[in-house]
Amino acid sequence: MTAPTALPEAWPPESWIKVLPQGLYVEPGDFFVDPVRPAARAVITHGHADHARPNNERVLATPDTLAIMRARYGEAAGGALQPLPYGETVRIGEVDVRFVPAGHVLGSAQAVMEYRGCRIVVSGDYKRRADPTCAPFEPVPCDVFVTEATFGLPVFRHPPDGGEIARLLHSVELFPERSHVVGAYALGKCQRVIALIRQAGYDKPIFLHGAHIPLCNLYRELGVDLGELVPATGLKKDAFVGHIVMAPPSAVADRWARRLPDPVVAMASGWMTVRQRARQRGVELPLVISDHADWDELCMTLEEVGAPEVWVTHGREEALVHHATGRGIRARALALVGFDEEGQGELPDLEQPPAAGAAPAQGALL
Secondary structure, three states, X not given: OOOOOOOOOOOOHHHOEEEEOOEEEEHHHOEEEOOOOOOOEEEOOOOOOOOOOOXXXXXXXXXXXXXXXXXXXXXXXXXXXXXXXXXXXEEEOOEEEEEEEOOOOOOOEEEEEEEOOEEEEEOOOOOOOOOOOOOOOOOOOOOEEEEEEOOOOOOOOOOOHHHHHHHHHHHHHHOOOOOEEEEOOOOOHHHHHHHHHHHOOOOOOEEEOHHHHHHHHHHHHOOOOOOOEEEOOOOOHHHHOOOEEXXXXXXXXXXXXXXXXXXXXXXXXXXXXXXXXXXXXXOOEEEOOOXXXXXXXXXXXXXXXXXXXXXXXXXXXXXXXXHHHHOOOEEEEOOOOOOOOOOOOOOOOOOOOXXXXXXXXXXXXX
16 A cells, blocks of 8 residues: 555645644544543544543544453443454544554554545554564554654664563572562553563563553453463562562552562663663663654654654654654644653543443444
8 A cells, every 4th residue: 555646635634633622633524533531532542541531422442442441441431432453444424544553552553544535644652663462563654644752852762672671580580589670551561571571481470569460461361471470469578589570660669669578670661761760760770661662763654654744742742843854754743732751551530430340332433
C-alpha cells in the first residue's frame, strides 16, 4: 500500500480533524480519538489511563485494549464497547477506520482513518523495539502522520534492551545476599521487563507487588507467558533474598520497599537516561527501558511512513517539528493536553469505583 500522490478531496486535513479541548475530534465521523474527557463516541488507541479514560458512552478499540479497560474500570470502561481487531475496517459516519499495531503495549494500535481519499494515521504512543508481549509497530504510508514525541530530543538514544536486562541479572549474581526491586509501570512495562528477563534465561520465581498482580494475570489470560510469578505479600523477609521483585515506581522509595532485605533499587524507564532523575529517586540501578520510541526511532518512523505532513503531540514537540521541517515535511505541534510522559500506570480518579465482575455492554460506535 502506498501513500496517495494526488491532492485528496478532503484536503486540508484541518477541515475534518480538529483539536478541541476534549481532544482530537474527527468531524465527519463525529468521534474523538483518545478524548481527555468523556465523549459520546471514542476511538481508543491503547489502555494506558492517559489515553483510555473512563466513562465514554461508546468505545471502539482492539479486543485486548477493551479487556484492559474492563479490568481497570469495570462498568466505567464505557457504556458500550465495540472490539475492532487489527486489519479490519469499520465505517463511522463518512470515515473508514482500522487499527494497525503500535508496538507500545498489549492491544495498542494506530488509528488509520480515511476520508475522501485522505489518510490520517493517529499513532497514539508507540515504540520500535521488539517486545515479546505485544504486536510490533507497522508503518502505514499516509497523508498526515500524528506522532508522539515523548523522547523527541537527540539526547534520548536508548541502549539495547538486552544489555539493560543483562546489567540487572549481573547485579543479581553480584549481590546474592540482597533483593532487587524493579520499579515499572503496572501496564505494559512490568510485563515487558518480566518477559525480557525470561528471554535472557532467568527462570526463578519473580515476586509481584499487589498493584501488578491483576494486569499480569490478565496478560497471561490473553496468552502472554510470564513464567512463575509470586505475590510479594505475607512472606518473611528472607524469602526475597537473591530474588527480583517488581513494584510500581511509587513503591520503590516508600516504606513498602523497606520490608525487603537490603534491596537494590532499580527503575525501568526511558527517563533513566537522565542520571539526575535516577539520583533524585534513590535509584541505584537505572535501567533505560522505554515503551516509547527514542529520537532516532521517531526520525526513522517519519521517513518510513512518508507523510508530507506531520502533527506532533505530547512531548518534546519543537525539536521533532524542526527536524521534520528540515526534511521538507510540513510539521506543526498540536499542543494536546492531558497526556503523561511516562506516567501511564496511574489511574485517574473515577466517579465510581470499578464494579466487581461488571461487564459493559457490547455495542457499535456507528
